[in-house]
Amino acid sequence: MSDLEWTGYLRADGRKGVRNLVLVIYTVQCAEFVAHQIAQGEPDTHVIGFPGCYDNEYAIRLMLALGRHPNVGAVLAVGLGCEYTQPGRIAEVVRTSGRPARSFFIQQQGGTTSSIRHGKELVHELRHEIEAVPRTLITWSDLVIGCECGGSDGTSGLAGNPVVGRFFDGLIDQGGTAVFEEVVEMIGLRSELEARAANEEVRTSLRHTYQKAEQYCRAVRQYSVSPGNFAGGLTTIEEKSLGAFAKSGTRPIQGVIKVAETPSHPGLWLMDSVPDEHFMQFGYTNPNDTEGIVDLISAGAQIVLFVTGRGSVIGSPIAPLVKITGNSKTFRQMNEDIDFNAGEVLDGTLTLEQAATSLATLVRNVASGTLTKPEMLGHREYFIMYKHQNTPGLLEGCRA
Amino acid sequence: MSHQRVIFQIHAQDNVATLLENASPGEVLTHRGEGQDVVLRAAQETAAGHKVALRFIPEEAAIIKYGVTIGLATAPIRPGDWVHLHNCKSQYDSRSSHLDLNSGAPTETRYE
Structure with a gap:
């Protein structure tokens, strides 16, 4: 393996990605359909989410880590509006990493169709913002x-x-x-x-x-x-x-x-x-x-x-x-x-x-x-579930 | 003994090797990988991916693969024998001794 260099994406937090994605994150199973419909047909837009209504610090840490992943340029967090996990808090933490992020509740957008339309508009905005992300040389050590x-x-x-x-x-x-x-x-x-x-x-x-x-x-x-x-x-x-x-x-x-x-x-x-x-x-x-x-x-x-x-x-x-x-x-x-x-x-x-x-x-x-x-x-399977792990020192959960 | 079947040995100390193709009783097994060449014939119908004994393994003795014990013999095993759930048990997982020999499906779970 020789010391080759190639080009990747440089994030504001210094991490280097090999893809430049918009990540849609839903915060309860009730928002899953809308989240997937938002991402449907949008280039380089992936979806993850957590099905539980009652929140879980492990799952939140996991989603926050994925939202600030080197391959992720921007995040849209979508909630139904009555679950414990807060999409606004997720977007807030993602923004502290220098990545653009938006969030909304479906209940405040007037239902399925208007939420999908609104979500797609936000994805387009985010896509536009991350098109300008600087390219950088990366190598095996990155x-x-x-x-x-x-x-x-x-x-x-x-x-x-x-x-x-x-x-x-x-x-x-x-x-x-x-x-x-x-x-x-x-x-x-x-x-x-x-x-x-x-x-x-x-x-x-x-x-x-x-x-x-x-x-x-x-x-x-x-x-x-x-x-x-x-x-x-x-x-x-x-x-x-x-x-x-x-x-x-x-x-x-x-x-x-x-x-x-x-x-x-x-x-x-x-x-x-x-x-x-x-x-x-x-x-x-x-x-x-x-x-x-x-x-x-x-x-x-x-x-x-x-x-x-x-x-x-x-x-x-x-x-x-x-x-x-x-x-x-x-x-x-x-x-x-x-x-x-x-x-x-x-x-x-x-x-x-x-x-x-x-x-x-x-x-x-x-x-x-x-x-x-x-x-x-087009395979993009994901699985996030309730679990408990002791991880002192990591960011606390996002419960409102 | 019309066909020769390849067995792959991972570590020189192993007493089992993995069949890379299905073997029938009496077929000569051709050795590939680590360890000494051995002359072996398959003792039973044994499917690709499964293990055969390279030498005699007494009951309770260690079954060795990767140079490490992967289980204990539950019966005397002769060279060329198929080594699997019927004559090898885990030292950790007691449930694996109660699985169907061919499908691996659990036999003790009640569906009622």
Whole structure:
């Protein structure tokens, strides 16, 4: 991986994006339809939102992190008008990052049609404002790249994740930042995890993170392994764990971040998305692949890699999703959905190193504006739910 | 034994390797990846993505992949045997020992 430069978008807060998006955020399920209708047909306009009427500090932190993401230029927050989460407060926080933001309540706009019309006018205003955002040279050291895996089969751990791991090693050596998560998929790997800590302090936080995840899995009697995984040839959570852990490569882990936190310096970071103790005990860790991808995006990842052996059709809002399979048959069968075939390593036609170099070229092209297959198909799945995580020092919630 | 089927070994210490294509009883398994070349024949119908034993594994012994224990043998396993839910159990997840061998679907959940 050479020291290449290309062009991105420079935000007022100094972050560098690879896309220039308007993000529509709805603050309750009741506003979901209107939010999507506002974004419908508008170029580079994505939608996220939270379905609950009663607010949740975790979800608010997550939406605020997404609203100030490097790829997001401007935000429109839309509420119904009687929910706890306040779109005005979201817009206010986004504006403090130097990004333009607007908000309104549907109940004050006179219903569906007038709200959609008003929302579209605001999106057009915001689009006009961010057209002037300065372009800047960016390189590997400006990138944060996340990796998730899902719909795994025997090839994910043999080829898909190891190729990502090798790419991550190269990214980190170039001064970049990599984030992986799925702590519940590390069950059985406590000593392997701790051995990767950059220092003693990190080792302690990795141990605590691991213990929390293991207690959580025992308590809910649910390990991150599904019938499809077993049918694909994975026999135990330990086996799946090792295959998943392979995506982290071999470089030292710099620390643990929670959802909506950003890494404080470059290198490899572990994200902990497991719920912390809370009297309501709500929140499920990794309820689906999309949730994990959204969590990684909340760390500021401008691009997310998604390894899927059996083949998945999802995409993501805000950060382009690069879909990778370790299964050449899946690559052929679902070619319109999958960006990269790591299965050539198993076919014996590429070495791990060659595959990682080829993946780096693809990622650089995507960072320069080339659309991924999920982007071309219009996939922008998102999933934000009630959860509790202790994150002292982060911005408080937005309840009015 | 009309076909040769590729098995992929990830770590030199592993006692299982992953089949890259479906294998039928008696078919010769061609070794790829880490570790020493072994002469093996598939013992059962085994699907691509599933594991076969590279050597004899006694009951209660560790099943090793990536150089790490991924589970324990619940029965003696012969070279070439399919290694899966019927003869390998997790040390953590007790539920996985109660899943359908072929589909992985749970068998103990009541739908009523």
